[in-house]
Amino acid sequence: MTLFLKKHNIALLLPLLLMLVLFPLRASAEDYSCTASIPVRVSLTGEIDTEFAVQISSEEGDPLPEEDVLKIRGSGNATFGAITYTEPGDYHYTVVQQGGEIPYLTYDDTVYRVTVRVTNNEKGGLTPEIWAIKDEQTEKTAELVFTNVYNPATPTPTPGGEQTPTPGGEQTPTPGGQQTPIPGGQPTPVPGTQQGAGTATSVSALLQQFHIPQTGDQFPLILLVVLVCVAAVGFGYSCYRKKHPKKGGSPGNTK
Known part of the structure; x- marks a missing residue:
């Protein structure tokens, strides 16, 4: 009987010993x-x-x-x-x-x-x-x-590139009758361009005929018109006196 118990106790202790040995090894492997x-x-x-x-x-x-x-x-x-x-x-x-x-x-x-x-x-x-x-x-x-x-490329201007428009798009005169744009301006008269009408045009043509220098100033132009008018009146009056002499002139001139 005693021998039987000893054999069974040994059989029970073997699994316990194996568990104690294997589990610590497994834990060490995981760490x-x-x-x-x-x-x-x-x-x-x-x-x-x-x-x-x-x-x-x-x-x-x-x-x-x-x-x-x-x-x-x-x-x-x-x-x-x-x-x-x-x-x-x-x-x-x-x-x-x-x-x-x-x-x-x-x-x-x-x-x-x-x-x-x-x-x-x-x-x-x-x-x-x-x-x-x-x-x-x-x-x-x-x-x-x-x-x-x-690093995006930055465009740089080159000579002869596109022209930048000026504000207003109007034009100003240049010598010879050509016009160039100015900001918001209007065309202004210059020598050699057709501007105005009536008396100013006639006087300008007359001055050109007699090779009288022209100026862009308005005051001398009016003065020239007055002088022409005075000369015309004087010329007309002189013709009138020749055709209609006064009565009671000098004795040498009467018949």
Whole structure:
């Protein structure tokens, strides 16, 4: 009987011992991991409302974050992560910015080679270390920065370009009868153009016939008209006296 109980007790103790041994090992395996995040930054020079995309890819099947493309509007920061690692080692990634076709916008095409080195720490866990190297360089950097530049073209005037209209669209006279625009003005008379009518035109023609210089001043023109009128009256009076002499003239002139 005693031997029977001893055999059954040993059979019951074996599963308990196995549970005590296996569960601590399982818990230690779950704690033997770490996570790492890879930060990126986009910088925009110039004013434009657009979105940029930064992509991460894995080399040799290394673990990736849930989102392998980050969208950043304008200038801003974002992070790839968290990436979980369960074994020590070096994990390699490539981070680039996707290009676009927006006019006057220059996209940064820098290629970053990112390394995540996972090592054992003093507490029996894992610790990540992250650095990046720009393509074709050897210096390590902790920042992944993409600098984009928006520089729209500014039109500049060229000689012989389009003429700028003047206000009003009116014209002013120039020598020779041609006219040029002035702001809000009206055509004004000049020598050689047809302006006015009646007496002014007749006197002007008379002055031209006798080669008398003309002036644009109105007062001398009126004076010339008066003188012509006085001369005409005097000439007419002289003719009248010749045809109708006065009676009782000098004795030598009577018959």
